[in-house]
Amino acid sequence: MSPRVRLGLFGVSAAVLACLFVWALTGLPQFGAFQGEYGRILNSAAGPERHVTNVVSAVTFDYRGFDTLGEEVLLFTAVMAVALLLREARSGDERRADAVRSDVVRAVGLFAVGPTVVMGLYVAAHGYLTPGGGFQGGVATASGLVLLYAAGRYRAYRAASPKTLIDFAEGTGVGTYVVVGLAGIVVGGSAFLENVVELGVKGTLASGGTIAILNAVSGLAVASACVLIFHEFLEELMTAK
Amino acid sequence: MxxxxxxxxxxxxxxxxxxxxxxxxxxxxxxxxxxxxxxxxxxxxxxxxxxxxxxxxxxxxxxxxxxxxxxxxxxxxxxxxxxxxxxxxxxxxxxxxxxxxxGKLCRCSAPPCSAQPAISCPHGSTTSSRLRSRQP
Structure with a gap:
């Protein structure tokens, strides 16, 4: 197909799609006037029911916790697929020189590693209290580790994130989510992902019941997934000729 | 708005x-x-x-x-x-x-991006070579 035909075909189909899009938008509520009852009820119920202050986390890890389990499994599957595609018998072990040569960049970058990791852990730990959560904090923590490579040495980065540990952490993060869910059936005796832990005092770190646990294990899963993906791509770069 | x-x-x-x-x-x-x-x-x-x-x-x-x-x-x-x-x-x-x-990442007929996966693709050279081949 020549580019011109392709573009013409796209023009026609995009026009049709745009019409459907506009038609669908006319059925949506006016911007700023959304009246969804589900969200409104959750906003007023999450605090008293689950003792959390961040309702988004309550939705993610409790009210729609089963969806998040699906998301975790998807994350796990995608990361495994990346590893399966890229982690093959690599020929040669040519290690390229570290990318950073400037001492200033190295010093500032390495200085930022600690604060970045601490900030990531902070965001993850307070996920059910303030804006943030396991997913966001996990990514921030992983980026701190990646900074170790970007500003420092490849060897230091490898030493800080051994592959077996990261693989283990990834599996543990997703597996614990399922275990906590099953605990709702076995211990709680009612439903999958039913809360089985003391709800605690609202507004403190010891609150939220299973939300706190699921938040933490999601953070672990996401952080190790990011590091694992980065690992695989970096290995490609290092062994490429 | x-x-x-x-x-x-x-x-x-x-x-x-x-x-x-x-x-x-x-x-x-x-x-x-x-x-x-x-x-x-x-x-x-x-x-x-x-x-x-x-x-x-x-x-x-x-x-x-x-x-x-x-x-x-x-x-x-x-x-x-x-x-x-x-x-x-x-x-x-x-x-x-x-x-x-x-060995390539882009739809170029010429072999411009075989050595390194460069982001930019020299479209100009391929189109010009196509134009040249059209001339009798």
Whole structure:
């Protein structure tokens, strides 16, 4: 197909799609006037029911916790697929020189590693209290580790994130989510992902019941997934000729 | 002006789609897919917005009487972001495989990008060679 035909075909189909899009938008509520009852009820119920202050986390890890389990499994599957595609018998072990040569960049970058990791852990730990959560904090923590490579040495980065540990952490993060869910059936005796832990005092770190646990294990899963993906791509770069 | 967030979502979607259709480079295609996916974030957050309301985080400093925007679409957006990131990673892994097997990442007839997976693709040289071959 020549580019011109392709573009013409796209023009026609995009026009049709745009019409459907506009038609669908006319059925949506006016911007700023959304009246969804589900969200409104959750906003007023999450605090008293689950003792959390961040309702988004309550939705993610409790009210729609089963969806998040699906998301975790998807994350796990995608990361495994990346590893399966890229982690093959690599020929040669040519290690390229570290990318950073400037001492200033190295010093500032390495200085930022600690604060970045601490900030990531902070965001993850307070996920059910303030804006943030396991997913966001996990990514921030992983980026701190990646900074170790970007500003420092490849060897230091490898030493800080051994592959077996990261693989283990990834599996543990997703597996614990399922275990906590099953605990709702076995211990709680009612439903999958039913809360089985003391709800605690609202507004403190010891609150939220299973939300706190699921938040933490999601953070672990996401952080190790990011590091694992980065690992695989970096290995490609290092062994490429 | 209330339609602007929806218009932005539509713009991101169609710009990304246009990029995918006209893309000549596989990495460029993944970036376009990312632009397209970001339209769903804008759309979801725009739907759940309530004018004058706060974020759905009820710490002691926030007066609860003001009310908050919809938390469900925000949780959906969170899922959306995570999924799009790992999907991009998976596609990029496939791109690496393609590059390893065929030695090229772009739809160029000439062999310009065999040695290194460069982002830019010398379109000019291929079109000019095509034009030259047309001449008798």
């Amino acid at each position: 209330s339609f602007l967030p929806y218009a932005l979502a539509a713009w991101l979607f169609f710009v990304g789609l246009y990029g995918i259709v006209t893309s000549r480079h596989l990495v460029h295609l993944v970036v376009c897919l990312g632009v397209m996916q970001s339209s769903t974030y804008v759309l979801l957050l725009a739907i759940g917005y309530r004018t004058g309301k706060k974020a759905p985080i009820f710490t002691s400093g926030v007066p609860t009487k003001v009310g908050a925007v919809d938390p469900v679409v925000q949780a959906l957006t969170l899922t959306d972001v995570v999924v799009s990131v790992v999907a991009s990673a998976l596609i990029l892994a496939l791109v690496i495989e393609i590059w390893k097997r065929s």
